Each structure stands twice: as C-alpha cells, then as structure tokens.
Amino acid sequence: MAETILIKNGRVIDPANNLDTISDILIEGGKIAKIGKNITAEASQYIDASNKIVLPGIVDMHVHLREPGREDKETIDSGSRAALKGGVTSVLAMPNTEPAIDSIQSIGILKEIIKRSAKIDVFISAAITLGRQGNQLVDMKALKDSGAIAITDDGASVEDEAIMYETLKMAKKEGLLVIAHCEDRELSAGGMVNAGFTATRMGLRGISKESEYLRVKRDIAIAEKANARLHIAHISCAESVEIIAKAKKRGAQVTCETAPHYFSLTEEAVLGYDTNMKMNPPLRGSSDRLAIVQGLSDGVIDAIASDHAPHTDNEKEIEFERAEFGVIGLETILAVSITELLVKGALDWSGLAEKLALNPARILGIDKGTLGIGRSADITIVLPQEEWLVEKKGFVSQSKNSPYIGKRLKGKVAYTIYSGMIAYSGISKNQAQEH
Amino acid sequence: MAWIRKDLLGLEDLSREEIELILTTAESFKEISTREIKKVPALRGKTVVNLFYEPSTRTRVSFEVAAKRLSADVINIATETSSVRKGETLIDTGKNIQALKADIIVVRHNCSGAATMLARHLDISVVNAGDGWHEHPTQALLDIFTLKEKFGRIAGLKVSIVGDIAHSRVARSNIWGLTKLGAEVTVCAPKMLIPEGIEKMGARVTYDIDEALKEAEAVNVLRMQFERDEKAAFPQQLEYFKQYGITTQRLKKAKKKIIVMHPGPINRGIEISSEIADGENSVILEQVTNGIAVRMGVLFLVAQARDNNGGNHTD
Numbered sequence: 001m002a003e004t005i006l007i008k009n010g011r012v013i014d015p016a017n018n019l020d021t022i023s024d025i026l027i028e029g030g031k032i033a034k035i036g037k038n039i040t041a042e043a044s045q046y047i048d049a050s051n052k053i054v055l056p057g058i059v060d061m062h063v064h065l066r067e068p069g070r071e072d073k074e075t076i077d078s079g080s081r082a083a084l085k086g087g088v089t090s091v092l093a094m095p096n097t098e099p100a101i102d103s104i105q106s107i108g109i110l111k112e113i114i115k116r117s118a119k120i121d122v123f124i125s126a127a128i129t130l131g132r133q134g135n136q137l138v139d140m141k142a143l144k145d146s147g148a149i150a151i152t153d154d155g156a157s158v159e160d161e162a163i164m165y166e167t168l169k170m171a172k173k174e175g176l177l178v179i180a181h182c183e184d185r186e187l188s189a190g191g192m193v194n195a196g197f198t199a200t201r202m203g204l205r206g207i208s209k210e211s212e213y214l215r216v217k218r219d220i221a222i223a224e225k226a227n228a229r230l231h232i233a234h235i236s237c238a239e240s241v242e243i244i245a246k247a248k249k250r251g252a253q254v255t256c257e258t259a260p261h262y263f264s265l266t267e268e269a270v271l272g273y274d275t276n277m278k279m280n281p282p283l284r285g286s287s288d289r290l291a292i293v294q295g296l297s298d299g300v301i302d303a304i305a306s307d308h309a310p311h312t313d314n315e316k317e318i319e320f321e322r323a324e325f326g327v328i329g330l331e332t333i334l335a336v337s338i339t340e341l342l343v344k345g346a347l348d349w350s351g352l353a354e355k356l357a358l359n360p361a362r363i364l365g366i367d368k369g370t371l372g373i374g375r376s377a378d379i380t381i382v383l384p385q386e387e388w389l390v391e392k393k394g395f396v397s398q399s400k401n402s403p404y405i406g407k408r409l410k411g412k413v414a415y416t417i418y419s420g421m422i423a424y425s426g427i428s429k430n431q432a433q434e435h
Numbered sequence: 436m437a438w439i440r441k442d443l444l445g446l447e448d449l450s451r452e453e454i455e456l457i458l459t460t461a462e463s464f465k466e467i468s469t470r471e472i473k474k475v476p477a478l479r480g481k482t483v484v485n486l487f488y489e490p491s492t493r494t495r496v497s498f499e500v501a502a503k504r505l506s507a508d509v510i511n512i513a514t515e516t517s518s519v520r521k522g523e524t525l526i527d528t529g530k531n532i533q534a535l536k537a538d539i540i541v542v543r544h545n546c547s548g549a550a551t552m553l554a555r556h557l558d559i560s561v562v563n564a565g566d567g568w569h570e571h572p573t574q575a576l577l578d579i580f581t582l583k584e585k586f587g588r589i590a591g592l593k594v595s596i597v598g599d600i601a602h603s604r605v606a607r608s609n610i611w612g613l614t615k616l617g618a619e620v621t622v623c624a625p626k627m628l629i630p631e632g633i634e635k636m637g638a639r640v641t642y643d644i645d646e647a648l649k650e651a652e653a654v655n656v657l658r659m660q661f662e663r664d665e666k667a668a669f670p671q672q673l674e675y676f677k678q679y680g681i682t683t684q685r686l687k688k689a690k691k692k693i694i695v696m697h698p699g700p701i702n703r704g705i706e707i708s709s710e711i712a713d714g715e716n717s718v719i720l721e722q723v724t725n726g727i728a729v730r731m732g733v734l735f736l737v738a739q740a741r742d743n744n745g746g747n748h749t750d
Contacts, residue, residue, distance in 0.1 A: 195631060196631045196632045197631070197632030197635045197636075198632075199630070199631070199632075200630040200631055200632045200633055200635075200636070201447065201607070201632075201635075201636060202547055202548065202569060203547035203548075203566070203567045203568030203569030203570070203604060203607060204547050204548075204567070204568070204569075206631065272551065272555075273547075273548030273551045273552055314524075317524070317526060318524055318525065318526070319525060319544070319546035319548065319549050319552065320546065320547065320548040320549075320552065321546045321547065321548075321567070322546065
C-alpha cells in the first residue's frame with residue numbers, strides 16, 4: 001500500500017530537469033506528485049531533508065545477483081537489500097548465472113524469482129550466445145519479448161568477429177542494447193593483476209591494458225560497420241577512454257561505464273595479495289585512474305556501475321592466484337563516488353546524479369533516473385557530510401568481498417525510497433533528532 | 436638495531452639495516468657447524484614446521500639442519516602425505532599447525548603470495564621458503580652472505596644474474612636484497628625471459644651474455660626449467676646453452692676472479708658447463724654451507740621477535 005510522503009527542504013538534484021535547488025517533494029500513490037517550495041499536504045510520513053541531498057534513485061547497470069544457481073554468493077533478495085542500503089533502486093542483472101540467461105525458460109525462472117523476492121526494480125539482461133560460449137547466438141526476439149532489455153556475454157568477450165557483427169545487427173533490429181566485456185583472452189590468459197612492474201614484483205602473470213583497449217577498438221569498429229549502438233562495460237585504462245572519446249567525436253553510437261574501484265584505487269592496493277583487490281579488469285596505474293576521473297568529468301564516460309560481483313569467503317580467502325575475480329559494490333557505489341569524485345571536485349551533485357542514475361537509465365532505455373512529476377518515486381536521500389567506516393560485518397550483501405573494508409567513506413544514505421515507499425532508512429535516532 | 440618482525444616473507448619489505456642484521460646474525464652462527472658438537476640451545480623447546488607444497492630437497496633439508504643445530508624440534512609436512520590432499524585450505528592447515536603450538540612455519544608454495552597470506556592469518560612466525568615466482572628470501576640472503584664473505588663488501592659490487600628471470604623468485608629476492616645493499620645488478624636472458632618493468636626494481640637489463648659478464652665480479656646462474664608448460668616461445672635447451680650457457684670459453688672474456696654462483700639443483704650442460712660448476716671460480720657448495728648459517732639466523736631472529744613482543748605483523 002503506497003503512502004503519502006512529504007520530503008521537506010532537501011537539496012533536490014535532478015539533471016534531467018536541470019534542477020538543483022532546495023525544495024519539497026510530495027509522493028502520492030507511489031509517484032512523484034509535486035516538487036516545489038513550501039508544499040503543505042496531509043502525509044502519512046514526513047522526511048526532514050534539510051542539510052541532505054535528494055537524488056533520483058541510483059540505476060546500477062552492472063550487477064551480478066548470482067540467482068539462479070549461486071545462491072551461496074548472493075540472492076535477488078539479499079542483493080536487492082544491499083542495493084537499497086546503497087541507495088540503488090534499479091539494477092541490470094547480469095546473465096552469467098547457472099544456468100545462464102540464454103533462453104525463454106531461464107528468463108522465466110529468473111522472472112519468477114524477481115517477482116517473488118526483488119525489493120527493487122531488477123531489469124534483465126540476457127546472454128549473447130548460448131551458454132555464453134561465444135558460438136551460437138541466442139534467440140534475441142524471443143528473449144526481448146520475454147523481458148530482456150540488453151544482451152551481454154559479460155565475464156567474457158565475444159571472440160568471433162563475425163558473430164559480434166551479427167549480434168550488433170540483430171540487436172539493433174530487435175531494439176536490444178549490446179553490452180561488451182572487452183578482453184582479448186589470448187593476451188590476458190593466466191593474468192592476475194595489471195601487467196608491468198606490479199605483475200613482475202608480485203611474481204604473477206599480467207593482464208595488459210592492450211588486452212582491454214584493443215578489444216574496445218575492435219568492438220567499436222564492428223559497431224560502426226553495423227551502424228549499431230554499443231555499450232562498453234567496466235573500462236579501466238587511459239587508452240580505452242581515449243579510443244571511446246575519439247569514436248564519440250566521429251559520431252559512433254557508443255557509450256561506456258566504469259566502476260568505482262577504477263577511479264578510487266590503483267594497482268598499489270593489490271601488492272599485499274589482498275584478494276579483495278582482485279578483479280577483472282585489474283586495478284591499473286595512477287595515470288589510468290586519473291584518466292578515468294577525467295573521462296567522467298568531461299563526459300567521455302557516461303555511467304558509473306558497480307560491477308557488484310559477490311564471492312564467498314571460501315572463494316576469496318585462499319591463495320591469490322586461486323581466488324575468484326570480482327568485488328562487491330552495491331553498498332559503496334554512492335559513497336565512493338562522493339568521496340572520490342564530488343569531494344575532490346571532479347563532479348558536482350548534478351554530474352554525480354547523471355553518472356549514477358540519469359545516464360544509465362537513458363542508455364538502458366528505462367523510465368528511471370529522474371525526479372519528474374508522475375514518475376515512479378525512486379529517490380535516494382543522502383547525508384553528504386556523514387563519514388563512516390566500512391566494516392566487513394556491516395555488509396547486507398551475502399558476500400563480503402569489498403575492497404573498501406577498513407576505509408572511511410564520506411556520504412551516507414539516509415533514506416532510500418522505492419516506488420513511493422521508504423524501503424531503507426540509514427538514519428540513527430540521534431541524527432533524526434538532530435535535524 | 437633490533438629485529439621486530441615475526442615473519443620473513445621477502446626482501447622487498449626489508450630495510451638495508453634489517454638485511455645486515457640477518458647477515459651479522461648468520462655470521463655468528465656459522466662457526467657452530469664447524470664444531471664437533473654442532474648444536475646450541477638457542478631454540479630449545481621451539482617447534483619448527485616445514486610445510487612444503489612443492490617438492491624441494493635442498494631448501495627443506497637446509498631449514499631442517501638449521502633448526503636442529505639450534506635445538507628446535509622439527510616436523511616436516513609434505514603435501515602428498517597431508518590432509519591438504521583432502522582439500523584443506525592453506526589457512527586451515529596453518530591454523531591447525533598453530534593450534535599444535537608450533538612456533539615457526541617454514542612454507543614453500545607454488546602460488547605467489549602464499550606466505551604473505553598465511554602470515555596475515557597466523558600469530559606464529561612464517562618464513563617464506565619460496566612462493567611461486569615471487570620471492571625466495573633465504574636463498575638470496577645466502578647468496579649475499581657468500582658474496583660478502585668473498586669480497587668483504589656488497590656496496591658497489593657488480594653482480595649479474597643470468598637465466599629465466601621471468602619465472603624466478605631467486606632473481607627477484609636477489610635484486611631487492613643486492614640493490615638495497617648498494618650492489619649494481621644486471622639481469623641477462625633472452626628477451627622472452629625478462630619480465631616487464633624489472634628495471635624498476637633497480638636492475639639493469641641486457642640480452643647480451645658477454646656484456647653481462649664483462650664487468651661482473653660475480654655471476655648468479657639460474658636454473659633453466661625447460662619442463663615448464665609455457666605457451667610463449669621458450670628457447671630450446673641446446674640453443675640456450677650455446678647462447679647463454681656459462682662455459683670456460685665464455686668466462687675467458689670475464690674478470691679472472693669472477694665468482695660463479697648457482698641456487699641449485701644444477702642442470703649441467705644446460706645453463707652451466709660441468710667444468711665451470713666444479714671449477715675454481717665456483718662457490719656453489721659454499722653457498723649450500725652458508726645456507727645453514729643464514730637460515731639459523733632467520734629462525735633465531737623471528738623466534739626472538741615473537742618472544743619479545745608477540746611479534747609485529749609484517750604485512
């Protein structure tokens with residue numbers, strides 16, 4: 001049962017409507033009914049948002065929820081509770097589950113679980129090839145009709161160029177977004193950390209930047225040939241940013257995302273063999289990190305997505321070379337972005353709302369990411385000055401493999417409103433009284 | 436200065452002073468092995484566990500002899516005979532050994548970083564006896580000890596390391612240790628065996644063996660592991676010997692008193708000729724002898740650090 005909620009005196013940020021002003025918001029029947037100053041209304045709940053930032057609910061377009069198949073790592077229930085804690089109200093679920101989301105049957109299973117246990121909007125991406133094996137294309141039309149909005153073999157690149165070309169052409173016809181995981185496995189085989197000095201001093205095989213950006217280049221070329229749209233996932237290095245910038249300049253229909261770890265951490269962090277610093281692509285050098293920050297601030301990089309990749313302690317607390325790749329990110333995506341981008345001046349609040357909500361919603365073609373009147377009331381209210389210590393025991397996600405454990409972050413979610421309901425409150429009694 | 440680390444994981448982490456302290460400690464222990472009764476009570480009542488996940492005879496025996504000459508009790512665990520085979524993780528195995536109230540684990544593992552990880556999870560001492568391609572600190576320390584004995588100094592010494600640098604933990608530990616003490620280190624190998632960025636560790640790179648030997652006062656010859664299953668092109672054994680093998684012919688162009696070292700076991704006729712291995716420039720067997728003293732020094736220092744202050748975590 002949707003309530004009437006009145007949010008008072010928040011700094012309301014809505015880049016879609018060029019809004020950055022102290023304002024009230026009235027929510028009725030799950031929708032945003034009114035935005036303006038001095039709204040008076042009978043509400044079942046009042047939120048004092050003074051000294052707080054009111055953002056469109058975060059749209060995280062790269063999330064591994066692991067269900068069906070790997071419920072030991074995460075479920076749609078635990079993953080969506082983690083999302084709410086992080087201020088995330090919509091996610092795109094990656095299809096590398098067990099089974100992979102590559103058929104009407106597997107989409108059916110997934111939709112059933114979403115219906116039963118999702119607490120946020122979970123959008124569906126399907127695989128590009130059957131079983132993500134890179135050989136045989138899925139039935140795109142059937143998957144689209146069953147509810148997929150994007151296709152990706154994430155975790156792997158489509159090796160065969162002819163298949164990639166076919167993919168882009170057909171996806172265009174069906175109106176599906178193609179998301180490319182760009183990695184040349186011939187070049188990255190056996191790699192564990194960034195190639196170069198880091199790999200050498202750690203005694204590990206490297207994952208070169210070439211293995212990423214040569215594939216970025218190739219996939220953009222194929223997309224241009226197919227005259228189709230392409231979204232590139234989790235870019236990590238300066239060369240990728242540069243290649244995408246040039247492609248955009250000449251009019252290629254390409255968008256891209258990066259993940260918080262690529263603008264907040266560098267390869268230095270992995271030197272102690274902490275498996276929570278092990279992900280693919282790997283943490284790169286400091287000039288790469290700076291290029292990612294620059295790419296975000298000058299608009300080459302469209303979106304920030306967590307690449308939330310839960311793994312159990314059993315898969316992480318082992319020898320570095322044997323540990324799984326990937327880190328969780330839903331609960332830290334906003335705070336890391338505030339700490340590293342907003343506080344340091346790379347993005348303002350509108351810029352942050354663009355990267356975290358508006359742009360991913362537009363790329364996915366979903367009706368999210370803004371605070372427009374009549375829209376579903378998905379709202380994240382932030383305490384911008386609040387500092388908090390990231391602790392392993394504090395995570396809601398079923399897995400705890402965060403690279404930020406032990407670090408202090410700035411910016412805490414006070415409330416997450418999903419579909420007109422207060423779905424998460426991070427405000428303590430003290431804070432509630434203070435404001 | 437005092438030694439405060441509970442672990443010895445690599446030479447990258449150590450300061451010059453810490454390395455020198457190990458060498459001095461080792462020096463004072465060397466004489467013990469020449470006594471009629473080769474034993475002192477320094478580690479009496481302590482238990483040292485050799486936990487070896489890779490086959491190794493010489494390093495394991497060297498640690499065992501070192502521990503016994505200090506009167507420690509020694510237990511050897513080889514993975515073929517342990518519950519590791521039944522799927523126990525490294526950390527669980529380590530915690531079980533800790534629960535047995537052992538004092539020091541000497542670990543050899545094929546994964547880089549294994550010793551670091553173990554040390555992070557345990558309160559007892561961990562000594563790295565070789566982890567993947569990462570580090571083999573006691574081997575480098577015994578190499579440096581031997582050089583210091585021969586030359587009386589390390590600062591300014593020109594040392595060349597020849598062979599498969601890319602896959603060598605011995606090379607990495609030697610580069611860190613030698614450069615910290617002020618030696619000039621050159622690494623030499625075919626290009627495919629030189630890892631990217633090695634010069635940032637402080638080593639000069641050359642692909643020309645004659646150039647590497649020309650000015651060198653010592654050459655450390657690494658074992659070539661042709662059994663390695665590498666996808667990248669790897670030199671053929673005979674071709675390697677022809678181009679990079681340390682032979683009498685080749686050493687004629689080097690300094691007359693050049694010292695030849697090898698961490699063993701040697702592949703005669705592959706990276707080194709028998710004539711050189713057994714010749715007057717070779718200190719290969721002295722290295723083995725010195726290995727005991729160095730490992731006695733390391734075991735003594737880490738045990739003492741734990742006795743004194745519970746030991747600092749060194750990650």
